[in-house]
Amino acid sequence: MNPLPQAAGFLVYARNFCMVNRKPKLQKKGERMTTNLRYELRCRECQTRWGNQPISFCQSCFAPLEVAYDWDRIRKEINKDEIARRPPNLWRYRELLPLPEQYDSSTPAGFTPLVHTVKLGEKLRSRSVYVKNDAVCFPTLSFKDRVVAVALTQARNFGFDVVSCSSTGNLANAVAAQAARLGFKACIFIPADLEPAKVLGTQVYGAQIVRIDGNYDHVNRLCSQIADKHRWGFVNVNLRPYYAEGSKTVGYEIAEQLGWRLPDNVVVPMAGGSLITKIYKAFRELIELGLVEEKPVKFFGAQATGCSPISAAVKAGRNEIEPQKPQTIARSLAIGNPADGFYAAKTILGTGGWAEDASDPEIVDGMALLAETEGIFTETAGGVTVAAARKLFAQGRILRDETTVLCITGNGLKTTDALAGRFEAVEPIAPKLAAFEQYLEDQFAGARAAGRGAA
Ligand SMILES: *Cc1c(COP(=O)(O)O)cnc(C)c1O
Numbered sequence: 307m308n309p310l311p312q313a314a315g316f317l318v319y320a321r322n323f324c325m326v327n328r329k330p331k332l333q334k335k336g337e338r339m340t341t342n343l344r345y346e347l348r349c350r351e352c353q354t355r356w357g358n359q360p361i362s363f364c365q366s367c368f369a370p371l372e373v374a375y376d377w378d379r380i381r382k383e384i385n386k387d388e389i390a391r392r393p394p395n396l397w398r399y400r401e402l403l404p405l406p407e408q409y410d411s412s413t414p415a416g417f418t419p420l421v422h423t424v425k426l427g428e429k430l431r432s433r434s435v436y437v438k439n440d441a442v443c444f445p446t447l448s449f450k451d452r453v454v455a456v457a458l459t460q461a462r463n464f465g466f467d468v469v470s471c472s473s474t475g476n477l478a479n480a481v482a483a484q485a486a487r488l489g490f491k492a493c494i495f496i497p498a499d500l501e502p503a504k505v506l507g508t509q510v511y512g513a514q515i516v517r518i519d520g521n522y523d524h525v526n527r528l529c530s531q532i533a534d535k536h537r538w539g540f541v542n543v544n545l546r547p548y549y550a551e552g553s554k555t556v557g558y559e560i561a562e563q564l565g566w567r568l569p570d571n572v573v574v575p576m577a578g579g580s581l582i583t584k585i586y587k588a589f590r591e592l593i594e595l596g597l598v599e600e601k602p603v604k605f606f607g608a609q610a611t612g613c614s615p616i617s618a619a620v621k622a623g624r625n626e627i628e629p630q631k632p633q634t635i636a637r638s639l640a641i642g643n644p645a646d647g648f649y650a651a652k653t654i655l656g657t658g659g660w661a662e663d664a665s666d667p668e669i670v671d672g673m674a675l676l677a678e679t680e681g682i683f684t685e686t687a688g689g690v691t692v693a694a695a696r697k698l699f700a701q702g703r704i705l706r707d708e709t710t711v712l713c714i715t716g717n718g719l720k721t722t723d724a725l726a727g728r729f730e731a732v733e734p735i736a737p738k739l740a741a742f743e744q745y746l747e748d749q750f751a752g753a754r755a756a757g758r759g760a761a
Pocket of ligand 1: 448450476523575576577578579580581582638639685687689705715718
């Protein structure tokens with residue numbers, strides 16, 4: 307099925323090399339051109355088509371592959387009213403996803419709330435701030451449930467029994483949970499320093515977990531080598547082009563939930579840089595299909611200061627990424643050598659957006675701000691998004707009278723360790739009214755003393 311990639315471990319290295327030093331392209335036009343397919347893999351650079359198979363790099367020029375669709379066919383089939391009648395989950399956009407003829411759509415992932423966040427908006431002095439709240443995505447409380455839902459349809463299609471991934475935590479949870487539902491075996495590779503809640507939230511589904519003494523970039527490199535040797539479906543390695551398409555559903559939902567309109571700005575957290583490019587792709591597709599009116603949307607990227615290879619590139623006005631060694635509490639974003647960093651920077655710069663990053667204390671403040679104003683408890687990645695948005699508003703890069711959507715991608719209950727020490731330990735009291743009255747008195751006394759201290 308997949309004749310080539312004995313050398314995919316090498317390809318991973320070679321790809322980043324080729325981004326900068328692009329060799330003349332071997333055009334294989336027509337050779338593998340397949341017709342009559344609803345969708346197929348196509349090289350992002352040399353446009354060679356590769357049909358549908360579990361590969362993620364062009365076998366002639368090493369650039370990443372992307373799914374290309376038969377738009378004429380889709381244009382005839384798709385219809386807003388029909389979409390609106392379907393159940394509220396990501397399968398409602400089935401025509402726009404790379405799904406096999408027969409696929410299991412029983413996992414109702416996606417269609418998370420788009421919340422008009424008035425109080426958060428007041429803090430940012432804007433009336434039109436929205437949160438796309440994937441902190442409550444089904445089944446594992448992060449946007450990774452979307453990408454896994456799509457990738458596993460192809461894992462089944464290609465006949466894999468074992469599914470796998472290299473993960474910064476949320477992907478591990480999503481693969482493990484959905485593998486359990488759909489009857490795959492799951493083997494998950496993670497860096498050794500992941501949050502305990504994310505490790506437990508993988509093991510609970512019966513997945514095999516392999517902890518690697520190294521960072522995500524080490525884990526990912528190992529997974530590319532394993533994918534060559536073992537016939538496993540790695541959702542973010544050999545199934546990556548299909549996986550990445552799942553992220554488009556965030557963009558479709560934002561547009562639909564705004565009444566089939568596009569926002570002026572989106573702020574998106576970046577790890578590998580895939581999500582931000584796919585929201586862009588989703589908006590472009592909706593415009594091409596005539597489902598929304600054409601309008602310029604600015605894309606803003608958010609990273610942690612301790613792992614900011616993409617925002618550093620944007621700030622330097624270039625697309626080429628210089629890898630970093632991650633050091634941040636935002637572990638879900640801790641990818642030092644982002645696979646789609648080049649395209650993420652290009653999307654941001656090409657739309658007139660910008661990127662910002664947030665230090666560890668700013669991340670925690672961002673989590674607290676969203677919780678205190680909107681009752682939304684996000685993980686560290688969401689703290690990065692809120693903190694970056696704050697800076698972008700303050701800098702005047704995001705205008706206050708425009709409509710801005712912040713992508714909140716994960717749930718705070720998975721990263722409670724980031725908040726350790728922020729709140730005082732609460733001592734228990736006796737279950738007696740008198741004890742409570744005494745407690746109130748002590749609180750007032752404490753507050754008065756603090757007030758005097760401050761004055
Ligand atoms: C994976 C992840 C992201 C970023 O995804 P990329 O597509 O790799 O940029 C953002 N937020 C959370 C919570 C994630 O788990």
